Protein backbone atom coordinates (compact mmCIF):
# COMPACT_ATOMS: atom_id res chain seq x y z
CA UNK A 629 0.00 0.00 0.00
CA UNK A 630 1.05 3.58 -0.75
CA UNK A 631 2.77 5.05 2.38
CA UNK A 632 0.95 8.38 2.01
CA UNK A 633 -2.41 6.67 1.80
CA UNK A 634 -1.54 4.55 4.83
CA UNK A 635 -0.55 7.65 6.83
CA UNK A 636 -3.76 9.46 5.87
CA UNK A 637 -5.78 6.38 6.79
CA UNK A 638 -4.07 6.05 10.18
CA UNK A 639 -4.72 9.77 10.82
CA UNK A 640 -8.44 9.13 10.26
CA UNK A 641 -8.35 6.20 12.71
CA UNK A 642 -6.44 8.26 15.30
CA UNK A 643 -8.97 11.09 14.93
CA UNK A 644 -11.72 8.61 15.85
CA UNK A 645 -13.35 8.68 12.41
CA UNK A 646 -15.54 5.79 11.25
CA UNK A 647 -14.36 3.96 8.15
CA UNK A 648 -17.25 3.04 5.84
CA UNK A 649 -17.25 0.07 3.41
CA UNK A 650 -16.79 2.02 0.18
CA UNK A 651 -13.87 4.10 1.50
CA UNK A 652 -10.22 3.24 0.88
CA UNK A 653 -8.69 0.91 3.48
CA UNK A 654 -5.41 -1.03 3.67
CA UNK A 655 -5.80 -4.67 2.59
CA UNK A 656 -4.57 -5.77 6.04
CA UNK A 657 -7.34 -3.76 7.71
CA UNK A 658 -9.96 -5.39 5.45
CA UNK A 659 -8.52 -8.88 6.03
CA UNK A 660 -8.40 -8.43 9.80
CA UNK A 661 -11.99 -7.21 9.86
CA UNK A 662 -13.22 -10.16 7.78
CA UNK A 663 -11.36 -12.54 10.11
CA UNK A 664 -12.60 -10.98 13.36
CA UNK A 665 -16.18 -10.14 12.31
CA UNK A 666 -16.57 -13.48 10.50
CA UNK A 667 -15.37 -15.44 13.53
CA UNK A 668 -17.52 -13.31 15.80
CA UNK A 669 -20.54 -14.17 13.63
CA UNK A 670 -19.61 -17.88 13.63
CA UNK A 671 -19.42 -17.70 17.45
CA UNK A 672 -22.96 -16.34 17.68
CA UNK A 673 -24.35 -19.13 15.50
CA UNK A 674 -22.36 -22.04 16.99
CA UNK A 675 -23.11 -20.56 20.43
CA UNK A 676 -26.78 -21.41 19.90
CA UNK A 677 -26.02 -25.14 20.04
CA UNK A 678 -25.07 -25.60 23.73
CA UNK A 679 -28.13 -23.59 24.84
CA UNK A 680 -30.46 -24.99 22.17
CA UNK A 681 -29.81 -28.39 23.75
CA UNK A 682 -31.81 -27.24 26.81
CA UNK A 683 -34.82 -25.52 25.22
CA UNK A 684 -36.85 -28.76 25.35
CA UNK A 685 -35.44 -29.56 28.81
CA UNK A 686 -36.04 -26.24 30.58
CA UNK A 687 -37.54 -26.73 34.07
CA UNK A 688 -40.51 -24.40 33.51
CA UNK A 689 -42.46 -22.78 30.69
CA UNK A 690 -41.09 -19.37 31.78
CA UNK A 691 -37.45 -20.57 31.63
CA UNK A 692 -38.18 -22.20 28.26
CA UNK A 693 -39.58 -18.93 26.85
CA UNK A 694 -36.61 -16.92 28.17
CA UNK A 695 -34.06 -19.36 26.76
CA UNK A 696 -35.89 -19.48 23.41
CA UNK A 697 -35.78 -15.67 23.22
CA UNK A 698 -32.06 -15.63 24.01
CA UNK A 699 -31.17 -18.28 21.41
CA UNK A 700 -33.23 -16.39 18.82
CA UNK A 701 -31.34 -13.17 19.74
CA UNK A 702 -28.04 -14.95 19.07
CA UNK A 703 -29.22 -15.89 15.55
CA UNK A 704 -29.94 -12.19 14.97
CA UNK A 705 -26.49 -11.23 16.29
CA UNK A 706 -24.97 -13.65 13.80
CA UNK A 707 -27.05 -12.06 11.02
CA UNK A 708 -25.96 -8.49 11.85
CA UNK A 709 -22.31 -9.59 11.95
CA UNK A 710 -22.44 -11.62 8.69
CA UNK A 711 -24.05 -8.56 7.05
CA UNK A 712 -21.25 -6.34 8.41
CA UNK A 713 -18.67 -8.79 7.02
CA UNK A 714 -20.43 -8.86 3.61
CA UNK A 715 -19.83 -5.10 3.22
CA UNK A 716 -16.10 -6.01 3.01
CA UNK A 717 -16.64 -8.12 -0.10
CA UNK A 718 -16.95 -11.62 1.36
CA UNK A 719 -20.19 -13.63 1.06
CA UNK A 720 -21.94 -15.48 3.87
CA UNK A 721 -21.53 -18.67 1.82
CA UNK A 722 -17.74 -18.17 1.67
CA UNK A 723 -17.60 -17.51 5.43
CA UNK A 724 -19.73 -20.59 6.20
CA UNK A 725 -17.66 -22.82 3.92
CA UNK A 726 -14.45 -21.54 5.54
CA UNK A 727 -15.88 -22.39 8.96
CA UNK A 728 -16.92 -25.89 7.85
CA UNK A 729 -13.52 -26.45 6.26
CA UNK A 730 -11.82 -25.59 9.56
CA UNK A 731 -10.26 -22.47 8.00
CA UNK A 732 -12.12 -20.07 10.33
CA UNK A 733 -12.70 -20.25 14.06
CA UNK A 734 -15.52 -19.68 16.51
CA UNK A 735 -15.17 -18.95 20.23
CA UNK A 736 -13.50 -21.82 22.10
CA UNK A 737 -16.12 -21.66 24.87
CA UNK A 738 -18.75 -23.35 22.71
CA UNK A 739 -16.70 -26.54 22.57
CA UNK A 740 -17.65 -27.31 26.18
CA UNK A 741 -20.82 -29.32 26.92
CA UNK A 742 -23.86 -28.05 28.83
CA UNK A 743 -24.46 -31.04 31.12
CA UNK A 744 -27.04 -29.66 33.60
CA UNK A 745 -29.59 -26.85 33.76
CA UNK A 746 -27.21 -24.92 36.03
CA UNK A 747 -24.81 -24.83 33.05
CA UNK A 748 -27.38 -22.70 31.23
CA UNK A 749 -27.19 -20.28 34.14
CA UNK A 750 -23.38 -20.33 34.07
CA UNK A 751 -23.38 -19.75 30.30
CA UNK A 752 -25.63 -16.69 30.58
CA UNK A 753 -23.83 -15.32 33.65
CA UNK A 754 -20.19 -16.04 32.66
CA UNK A 755 -20.11 -16.49 28.86
CA UNK A 756 -22.47 -13.63 28.07
CA UNK A 757 -20.84 -11.66 30.88
CA UNK A 758 -17.46 -12.13 29.19
CA UNK A 759 -18.99 -11.35 25.80
CA UNK A 760 -20.37 -8.07 27.17
CA UNK A 761 -16.92 -7.19 28.55
CA UNK A 762 -15.50 -7.74 25.08
CA UNK A 763 -18.31 -6.23 23.02
CA UNK A 764 -19.00 -2.99 24.90
CA UNK A 765 -15.63 -1.45 23.89
CA UNK A 766 -16.14 -2.76 20.33
CA UNK A 767 -19.06 -0.33 19.96
CA UNK A 768 -16.30 2.27 19.40
CA UNK A 769 -14.45 0.22 16.78
CA UNK A 770 -13.31 2.16 13.71
CA UNK A 771 -15.27 0.18 11.09
CA UNK A 772 -18.77 1.70 10.77
CA UNK A 773 -20.87 -1.42 10.13
CA UNK A 774 -19.13 -3.38 12.93
CA UNK A 775 -19.55 -0.52 15.42
CA UNK A 776 -23.26 -0.16 14.58
CA UNK A 777 -23.79 -3.95 14.85
CA UNK A 778 -22.10 -3.91 18.27
CA UNK A 779 -24.31 -1.07 19.52
CA UNK A 780 -27.39 -3.08 18.57
CA UNK A 781 -26.03 -6.36 19.99
CA UNK A 782 -24.98 -4.83 23.32
CA UNK A 783 -28.56 -3.68 23.96
CA UNK A 784 -29.64 -7.34 24.03
CA UNK A 785 -26.62 -8.86 25.82
CA UNK A 786 -27.48 -7.43 29.26
CA UNK A 787 -30.76 -9.43 29.23
CA UNK A 788 -28.72 -12.55 28.34
CA UNK A 789 -26.40 -12.07 31.27
CA UNK A 790 -29.17 -11.17 33.75
CA UNK A 791 -31.31 -14.20 32.95
CA UNK A 792 -28.27 -16.46 33.41
CA UNK A 793 -27.38 -14.85 36.73
CA UNK A 794 -31.02 -15.25 37.84
CA UNK A 795 -30.86 -19.00 37.14
CA UNK A 796 -27.65 -19.21 39.21
CA UNK A 797 -29.25 -17.21 42.03
CA UNK A 798 -32.27 -19.56 42.06
CA UNK A 799 -30.05 -22.65 42.16
CA UNK A 800 -27.51 -21.25 44.62
CA UNK A 801 -30.31 -20.43 47.10
CA UNK A 802 -32.19 -23.66 46.42
CA UNK A 803 -31.87 -27.22 47.70
CA UNK A 804 -28.53 -28.79 48.53
CA UNK A 805 -28.60 -30.64 45.19
CA UNK A 806 -29.28 -27.38 43.34
CA UNK A 807 -26.47 -25.58 45.17
CA UNK A 808 -24.15 -28.45 44.24
CA UNK A 809 -25.18 -28.16 40.58
CA UNK A 810 -24.55 -24.39 40.59
CA UNK A 811 -21.07 -24.86 42.11
CA UNK A 812 -20.31 -27.68 39.65
CA UNK A 813 -21.31 -25.41 36.72
CA UNK A 814 -19.04 -22.61 38.00
CA UNK A 815 -16.21 -25.11 38.43
CA UNK A 816 -16.49 -26.24 34.78
CA UNK A 817 -17.15 -22.88 33.13
CA UNK A 818 -14.79 -20.56 35.01
CA UNK A 819 -11.51 -21.19 33.18
CA UNK A 820 -13.10 -21.71 29.70
CA UNK A 821 -14.76 -18.29 30.21
CA UNK A 822 -11.37 -16.71 30.95
CA UNK A 823 -10.09 -18.27 27.70
CA UNK A 824 -12.76 -16.38 25.72
CA UNK A 825 -10.62 -13.22 25.95
CA UNK A 826 -7.86 -14.89 23.92
CA UNK A 827 -4.28 -15.90 24.74
CA UNK A 828 -2.16 -13.85 27.10
CA UNK A 829 -0.97 -10.56 25.61
CA UNK A 830 2.50 -12.07 25.17
CA UNK A 831 0.99 -14.71 22.85
CA UNK A 832 -1.54 -12.46 21.10
CA UNK A 833 -0.32 -12.22 17.51
CA UNK A 834 -2.92 -9.69 16.34
CA UNK A 835 -3.43 -7.35 19.29
CA UNK A 836 -0.82 -4.67 18.58
CA UNK A 837 -1.92 -3.99 14.99
CA UNK A 838 -5.63 -4.46 15.78
CA UNK A 839 -5.38 -1.88 18.55
CA UNK A 840 -3.57 0.58 16.24
CA UNK A 841 -6.47 0.17 13.77
CA UNK A 842 -9.09 0.29 16.58
CA UNK A 843 -10.37 -3.12 15.49
CA UNK A 844 -9.59 -4.08 19.04
CA UNK A 845 -10.01 -1.48 21.80
CA UNK A 846 -8.28 -3.30 24.69
CA UNK A 847 -5.74 -6.06 25.10
CA UNK A 848 -6.86 -9.60 25.99
CA UNK A 849 -5.38 -9.47 29.50
CA UNK A 850 -6.97 -6.07 30.25
CA UNK A 851 -10.48 -7.39 29.51
CA UNK A 852 -9.81 -10.68 31.30
CA UNK A 853 -8.77 -8.75 34.43
CA UNK A 854 -11.91 -6.56 34.23
CA UNK A 855 -14.05 -9.68 33.91
CA UNK A 856 -12.49 -11.33 36.99
CA UNK A 857 -12.80 -8.13 39.03
CA UNK A 858 -16.50 -7.83 38.17
CA UNK A 859 -17.41 -11.53 38.47
CA UNK A 860 -15.74 -12.61 41.73
CA UNK A 861 -18.03 -10.39 43.89
CA UNK A 862 -21.03 -11.84 42.01
CA UNK A 863 -19.87 -15.39 42.83
CA UNK A 864 -19.47 -14.37 46.47
CA UNK A 865 -23.00 -12.88 46.47
CA UNK A 866 -24.25 -16.27 45.22
CA UNK A 867 -22.33 -18.07 47.98
CA UNK A 868 -20.31 -19.95 45.36
CA UNK A 869 -16.56 -20.48 45.31
CA UNK A 870 -14.44 -19.53 42.29
CA UNK A 871 -12.35 -22.67 41.54
CA UNK A 872 -8.99 -20.89 41.98
CA UNK A 873 -7.12 -21.38 45.29
CA UNK A 874 -4.71 -18.56 44.36
CA UNK A 875 -7.47 -15.97 43.80
CA UNK A 876 -6.94 -12.99 46.08
CA UNK A 877 -7.57 -9.23 46.12
CA UNK A 878 -4.43 -7.22 45.38
CA UNK A 879 -4.96 -3.78 46.90
CA UNK A 880 -1.83 -2.39 45.18
CA UNK A 881 -3.20 -3.07 41.71
CA UNK A 882 -6.84 -2.58 42.70
CA UNK A 883 -7.81 -5.93 41.23
CA UNK A 884 -7.67 -9.68 41.85
CA UNK A 885 -4.60 -11.81 41.36
CA UNK A 886 -5.81 -15.04 39.75
CA UNK A 887 -4.54 -18.23 38.15
CA UNK A 888 -4.24 -18.22 34.37
CA UNK A 889 -6.27 -20.79 32.39
CA UNK A 890 -4.46 -23.91 31.13
CA UNK A 891 -3.11 -22.51 27.84
CA UNK A 892 -2.23 -25.98 26.56
CA UNK A 893 -5.92 -26.87 26.86
CA UNK A 894 -6.83 -23.59 25.10
CA UNK A 895 -4.60 -24.28 22.10
CA UNK A 896 -5.78 -27.91 21.97
CA UNK A 897 -9.40 -26.68 21.78
CA UNK A 898 -8.39 -24.23 19.03
CA UNK A 899 -6.81 -27.13 17.13
CA UNK A 900 -10.18 -28.91 17.24
CA UNK A 901 -9.51 -31.26 20.16
CA UNK A 902 -12.00 -29.84 22.67
CA UNK A 903 -14.83 -31.90 24.21
CA UNK A 904 -17.45 -30.87 21.58
CA UNK A 905 -15.58 -29.55 18.51
CA UNK A 906 -16.53 -32.49 16.27
CA UNK A 907 -20.18 -32.41 17.39
CA UNK A 908 -20.49 -28.64 16.90
CA UNK A 909 -19.03 -28.63 13.37
CA UNK A 910 -21.09 -31.71 12.44
CA UNK A 911 -24.25 -29.86 13.56
CA UNK A 912 -23.29 -26.85 11.43
CA UNK A 913 -22.44 -29.07 8.45
CA UNK A 914 -25.81 -30.84 8.75
CA UNK A 915 -27.68 -27.52 8.94
CA UNK A 916 -25.77 -26.31 5.84
CA UNK A 917 -26.51 -29.51 3.88
CA UNK A 918 -30.16 -29.75 4.99
CA UNK A 919 -30.75 -26.11 4.08
CA UNK A 920 -29.26 -26.33 0.58
CA UNK A 921 -32.66 -26.88 -1.07
CA UNK A 922 -34.01 -23.72 0.56
CA UNK A 923 -31.07 -21.63 -0.63
CA UNK A 924 -31.33 -23.12 -4.15
CA UNK A 925 -35.07 -22.43 -4.24
CA UNK A 926 -34.56 -18.82 -3.14
CA UNK A 927 -31.84 -18.29 -5.76
CA UNK A 928 -34.03 -19.82 -8.50
CA UNK A 929 -36.91 -17.60 -7.47
CA UNK A 930 -34.67 -14.52 -7.41
CA UNK A 931 -33.31 -15.39 -10.87
CA UNK A 932 -36.86 -15.77 -12.22
CA UNK A 933 -37.87 -12.44 -10.67
CA UNK A 934 -34.78 -10.85 -12.16
CA UNK A 935 -35.43 -12.12 -15.67
CA UNK A 936 -39.22 -11.60 -15.54
CA UNK A 937 -40.26 -9.24 -18.41
CA UNK A 938 -40.99 -5.77 -17.10
CA UNK A 939 -44.54 -4.76 -18.00
Ligand code: 3HC
Pocket residue numbers: 663664667668669671672675702705733734735736737755756759762823824825826827831832833834835838844848898
Ligand atom coordinates in the same frame (compact mmCIF):
# COMPACT_ATOMS: atom_id res chain seq x y z
N1 3HC B 1 -11.68 -18.89 20.72
C1 3HC B 1 -11.24 -19.17 19.47
N2 3HC B 1 -10.16 -18.56 18.89
C2 3HC B 1 -9.54 -17.61 19.62
C3 3HC B 1 -9.96 -17.25 20.91
C4 3HC B 1 -11.08 -17.94 21.45
N3 3HC B 1 -11.53 -17.69 22.67
N4 3HC B 1 -9.14 -16.28 21.36
C5 3HC B 1 -8.23 -16.05 20.38
N5 3HC B 1 -8.48 -16.87 19.34
C6 3HC B 1 -7.67 -16.98 18.13
C7 3HC B 1 -7.71 -15.70 17.31
O1 3HC B 1 -8.84 -15.70 16.46
C8 3HC B 1 -6.39 -15.85 16.55
O2 3HC B 1 -6.53 -16.87 15.57
P1 3HC B 1 -6.78 -16.48 14.01
O3 3HC B 1 -5.57 -15.67 13.58
O4 3HC B 1 -6.91 -17.79 13.30
O5 3HC B 1 -8.05 -15.67 13.97
C9 3HC B 1 -5.46 -16.46 17.60
O6 3HC B 1 -6.31 -17.12 18.54
C10 3HC B 1 -4.57 -15.45 18.29
O7 3HC B 1 -5.34 -14.65 19.17
P2 3HC B 1 -5.23 -13.04 19.12
O8 3HC B 1 -5.47 -12.50 20.49
O9 3HC B 1 -3.95 -12.64 18.44
O10 3HC B 1 -6.46 -12.73 18.13
P3 3HC B 1 -7.44 -11.48 18.15
O11 3HC B 1 -6.67 -10.19 18.19
O12 3HC B 1 -8.37 -11.69 17.03
O13 3HC B 1 -8.22 -11.60 19.56
C11 3HC B 1 -10.51 -12.03 20.20
C12 3HC B 1 -9.15 -12.64 19.77
C13 3HC B 1 -10.33 -11.32 21.54
C14 3HC B 1 -11.55 -13.14 20.30
C15 3HC B 1 -10.91 -10.99 19.12
O14 3HC B 1 -10.92 -11.62 17.87
C16 3HC B 1 -12.29 -10.39 19.36
O15 3HC B 1 -12.44 -9.51 20.19
N6 3HC B 1 -13.29 -10.84 18.57
C17 3HC B 1 -14.61 -10.26 18.63
C18 3HC B 1 -15.39 -10.80 19.79
C19 3HC B 1 -15.73 -12.27 19.64
O16 3HC B 1 -15.49 -12.87 18.64
N7 3HC B 1 -16.29 -12.82 20.70
C20 3HC B 1 -16.72 -14.20 20.69
C21 3HC B 1 -17.31 -14.50 22.07
S1 3HC B 1 -18.78 -15.40 21.93
C22 3HC B 1 -19.97 -14.24 21.66
O17 3HC B 1 -19.72 -13.07 21.56
C23 3HC B 1 -21.37 -14.71 21.54
C24 3HC B 1 -22.13 -14.22 22.75
O18 3HC B 1 -23.49 -14.12 22.38
C25 3HC B 1 -21.99 -15.20 23.88
